[in-house]
Amino acid sequence: MYKKYLSFILSLVTLFFSGIVHSQTAFKNIPLPPNISSVNEEFSGMTLHAGRVYLEPQYGSHKETKLDGDFFIYSLLADSVGRVIDGKDTALTAYRTVRVKNLDKLPDSVKTYYEGFEAITIVNNVAYLSIETNDTYDYCFLLRGILDTLQNTITIDAQHFATLKRPLHINNAGFESVTWLPKEKKLLAYYEYNGMPDGGKGYLIDTSFQRAPQAIKVPFLYFRITDITATQKDKIYGINYLWNGDYDAYLNNDQLKNQEENIKTTIPDLKDNITQNPDYLKKKSTSYGRIVVLKNRKDKHWKQVTSAFPAPKNNWEGIALYRDGALIITDANRSNKQLTTFGYAKF
Numbered sequence: 027m028y029k030k031y032l033s034f035i036l037s038l039v040t041l042f043f044s045g046i047v048h049s050q051t052a053f054k055n056i057p058l059p060p061n062i063s064s065v066n067e068e069f070s071g072m073t074l075h076a077g078r079v080y081l082e083p084q085y086g087s088h089k090e091t092k093l094d095g096d097f098f099i100y101s102l103l104a105d106s107v108g109r110v111i112d113g114k115d116t117a118l119t120a121y122r123t124v125r126v127k128n129l130d131k132l133p134d135s136v137k138t139y140y141e142g143f144e145a146i147t148i149v150n151n152v153a154y155l156s157i158e159t160n161d162t163y164d165y166c167f168l169l170r171g172i173l174d175t176l177q178n179t180i181t182i183d184a185q186h187f188a189t190l191k192r193p194l195h196i197n198n199a200g201f202e203s204v205t206w207l208p209k210e211k212k213l214l215a216y217y218e219y220n221g222m223p224d225g226g227k228g229y230l231i232d233t234s235f236q237r238a239p240q241a242i243k244v245p246f247l248y249f250r251i252t253d254i255t256a257t258q259k260d261k262i263y264g265i266n267y268l269w270n271g272d273y274d275a276y277l278n279n280d281q282l283k284n285q286e287e288n289i290k291t292t293i294p295d296l297k298d299n300i301t302q303n304p305d306y307l308k309k310k311s312t313s314y315g316r317i318v319v320l321k322n323r324k325d326k327h328w329k330q331v332t333s334a335f336p337a338p339k340n341n342w343e344g345i346a347l348y349r350d351g352a353l354i355i356t357d358a359n360r361s362n363k364q365l366t367t368f369g370y371a372k373f
Contacts, residue, residue: 030331051332052351052372056110057117062100063366065358068142070202071155071253072344072355075148076175077104078122079346081368082155084142084357093129093137099146099180100124107353111370124178126155131184139163144343145204146215148173149233153180154213156190158200158227162177166183166190166200168215170235176325186235193217193227197275201229202343203254203264207323213324214262215239216254221282222249245320247328248289249276253345255352260322263331265342268314273307284288313337317352319372331373338366364368 033339057063062081068089071082078101086097109115139159146155157167167189171182190201199218200241213231220226226244229279244251249268256262268276277285286304290297296314299306306312315337318328335342335354341364344355351372358364 027112031199034207042369051335053335054370055369056107056188056353056368058366058368059118059121062121065362065364066360067366068359069355069366069368070142070144070343070357071146071204071259072346072353073147074104074346074348074353078102078217079104079107079353080124080153081344081355082143082144082146084144086143089142089360093132093138094131097126097129098123099126101178103181104134104348107370108349110350111239114195122178123171123332124180126170126180126182128182128184132169132182132187133184136167138163138189141200144200144202147204147206147255149206149213150231151175154204154206154233155182156201156215158202161198161200163190164192166192168201168213168231168235170202170233179262188229188231188239190215190229190239194219194222194281196279199250199275202250202252205254205256205262207256207260208258210323213321214254214256216244216251216264218250218252219276220244221276221279222246223281226251230323242323244328245328247318248282248285248293249314251318252343254344254346255347257347262320262323262325263345263347264318264320264328265326265345265354266316266318267337267342268307268312268340269336270310270313277307293330295330311338313340315340315342317373328369332371335369335371336367338365339363 045144069085070084088095102262144158171180188304197217202216202218203216216228225246229239231239254263254264317331343357358366
């Protein structure tokens with residue numbers, strides 16, 4: 027009887043600890059090729075297309091020339107990324123440079139308030155790239171261009187673009203998240219801030235840009251949503267991120283105040299730190315990142331997919347589904363106090 031009881035207890039303990047291990051996020055750092063690993067790249071978007079991972083620098087390596095100079099993005103062979111994840115290689119070495127053409131031909135209405143690119147998705151060899159504008163301006167933009175994989179170019183259609191109206195003005199917030207919904211056959215764009223009492227705002231966008239974007243609701247979410255990606259069944263994964271210094275803009279504004287107790291309940295990862303220090307989220311050293319999910323765009327509540335992954339010095343801004351998880355990448359803001367990090371989060 028004692029042996030049977032002991033065996034039963036050991037079984038429960040094994041199940042308990044295996045549950046803990048399963049709930050933890052396995053994160054693997056993937057060193058980028060040295061030529062594209064500096065903090066000056068400011069990677070703000072990423073997508074997976076036809077066996078290659080496309081990385082979008084916010085300013086294309088030439089911030090000073092804005093939309094009138096050379097602009098490049100990069101692509102990596104997805105199989106090479108997998109080899110680093112599997113431990114067969116220690117780092118990535120090869121990449122392709124993709125020239126983005128015709129940006130200088132965009133009208134002044136797009137160029138005047140330009141503050142960099144923030145998202146990328148590719149559908150049937152057409153690339154869609156979102157432009158963030160000065161956060162005092164009412165509109166952001168979504169461009170389209172033909173991807174030529176032989177010439178390694180994206181040729182932008184400078185005459186046709188989508189105009190996305192900000193639902194409200196939040197410091198440094200734009201439409202940072204764009205993806206393709208295969209079932210609905212529409213592009214989906216989410217505003218970065220979704221802390222309004224009844225949730226945030228996004229758009230469904232026709233790929234031809236022949237129809238006006240359709241405004242839709244986005245479920246309430248604390249902090250930023252910095253990028254999204256979708257499965258073949260339109261399940262939506264996103265990066266939910268708190269950057270140190272975001273407190274006043276994202277948690278102490280006309281929409282939200284004194285949310286610490288609610289955050290302890292809705293984001294258990296942060297409960298202990300806030301309990302120990304009620305001003306934890308106000309600290310300039312506090313950053314937090316996780317991946318969240320919606321069953322589809324009509325889902326009413328975001329659910330947490332991963333527990334917290336490395337956030338200090340890592341401004342997570344790009345996501346692409348890969349294998350049993352997602353590739354994620356940071357925008358280092360050209361600051362030596364931050365990191366350019368490319369990694370794989372398994373979930």
